[in-house]
Amino acid sequence: MWIDKYASEALNHYEELRSSLTDEEIVRFRENCAKAGVSAMHQWFLKNWRLACEYLAATPSQRKKKKAWQDPESKPLLVWAACIYAKQGHALLQGLTNSGLLGCEGIGYRAMTSEAGNIYLAVLSPEVSDWPFPGQNPFESQ
Numbered sequence: 001m002w003i004d005k006y007a008s009e010a011l012n013h014y015e016e017l018r019s020s021l022t023d024e025e026i027v028r029f030r031e032n033c034a035k036a037g038v039s040a041m042h043q044w045f046l047k048n049w050r051l052a053c054e055y056l057a058a059t060p061s062q063r064k065k066k067k068a069w070q071d072p073e074s075k076p077l078l079v080w081a082a083c084i085y086a087k088q089g090h091a092l093l094q095g096l097t098n099s100g101l102l103g104c105e106g107i108g109y110r111a112m113t114s115e116a117g118n119i120y121l122a123v124l125s126p127e128v129s130d131w132p133f134p135g136q137n138p139f140e141s142q
Contacts, residue, residue: 007093014086016060018132021079026133029076033131034138041130041139045081052081083132095122 021029033041045052055069055078063069069078099119107115131137 003093004097007090007097010086010090010093013056014083014090014132017056017079017083017086020060020063021076021133025072025076026135029080030133030135030138032076038130038139044077045084048077048081049085052078052085055079056082056085080132084128084130087128087132091126091128092123094126095119098122 036044055063058066058069069075096119099115099122129137130139
């Protein structure tokens with residue numbers, strides 16, 4: 001698969017994850033996030049990144065089979081973190097796709113370093129929201 005196809009699929013994956021929560025689950029999760037606060041949610045995100053990446057890599061049927069991932073408290077957290085990682089992955093893949101760097105073997109190291117710096121900026125430029133769901137972002141007012 002070409003890298004641009006991976007970028008496209010990463011966005012599809014993000015949408016699949018976003019739509020995996022019901023409206024009621026999103027409302028409840030938004031309330032929980034507002035209560036917990038930005039700092040606590042950020043700490044959870046950093047502490048549980050491996051678990052979130054495992055969730056992100058799993059197929060929908062694999063996710064359904066893991067009881068712990070179906071827990072009403074855990075599932076929204078995992079979906080939330082996996083959505084953020086999916087968007088970050090998309091930003092990286094899209095930056096690589098847009099850079100033209102792939103297939104540039106044999107160019108000088110100075111030109112490659114310059115291109116790599118451009119890619120770094122391209123990857124960091126798109127803002128990845130900390131709230132991937134519809135409705136009010138509970139972190140904006142904090």
